[in-house]
Amino acid sequence: MLKKVVIVMRPSSIRYYLKEGFTGLLKNRLMTVASIATVAACIFIISLSVCIIQNLNTALKQIEDNIGIAVFLQDDLTSDDVSRLRDEMLDIDHVTMVTYISPSDALESIKDQWDAADILEGFEGENNPLSHTFEIEIEGIEYQDQVLNDLSNISGVRNIRHAKTETDVLLKINKIMGIVGIIIIAILAVISVVIIMNTIKISVYTRKNEINIMKYVGATDWFIRWPFIIEGIMIGLIGAAIPMVISWPVYNSIISALYEYMPVIKNMATLLTGYQLFSKLIPLSLLAGIMLGVLGSVSSIRKYLRV
Secondary structure: OOOOOOOOOOHHHHHHHHHHHHHHHHHOHHHHHHHHHHHHHHHHHHHHHHHHHHHHHHHHHHHHHHOOEEEEEOOOOOHHHHHHHHHHHHOOOOEEEEEEEOHHHHHHHHHHHHOOOOOOOOOOHHHOOOOOEEEEEEOOHHHHHHHHHHHHOOOOEEEEEOOHHHHHHHHHHHHHHHHHHHHHHHHHHHHHHHHHHHHHHHHHHHOHHHHHHHHHOOOOHHHHHHHHHHHHHHHHHHHHHHHHHHHHHHHHHHHHHHHHHOHHHHHHOOOOOHHHHHHHHHHHHHHHHHHHHHHHHHHHHHHHHOO
């Protein structure tokens, strides 16, 4: 028969754990500062990588939305033919919207876009050289090849304008950045754990006799572990908090400078604001710091509990 075990932590025990944890930090001040600085540097680089990757993903998504497919129809089509073609295009998988643009609408758009009303005067009505056009929107640029293949099989289509080369480049950039970001985050996480482990090991080593005595008088493993876990958590939390406090205002300054000195970026895509990024990044970074601290401290004290 299984019995349910409930562990109750008394206030006096909590005070003891906190006191011993802070004492351990102060006893090894040099290694503590080095560990906090290392964790802060790692979290900073990780947050920098996340900022770059998130902004790239956002920019690529906005550029994707602007990369559409324009389908030019044959000149001898009737209005019924145009309606039929629209329905056929809407039936294609991954096509989300089909917008019809008449020759007169296309001419007016060119006049407004290029401020060429005087130059294009006289091309209205029967003299309009532009054709009936459909603008196609799809679920994602990864479906472009499939949609282009289906469009090319529709009767009545004269020409299709697309940006396949640009699409392939965007997909490759997105994939590469995702892989590189994961690798960087994994490497820095391992480095942070190793540094915290070394710090806790020094603290454990200086108190190994005390730990042995506590084991012999009946102290539980967790009673011995908690001060070191708290020590690791404090290192991780402080190390995660410092780069977050610095990064947010620095990020806002960088975005403002980019918009001011490189306005082409703002014309291409709107980057994420500091609040959009750091409202999610701060709690994740603090949680990552706590997890790194716990993992480093638990791993470093394990062998000293085998008495």
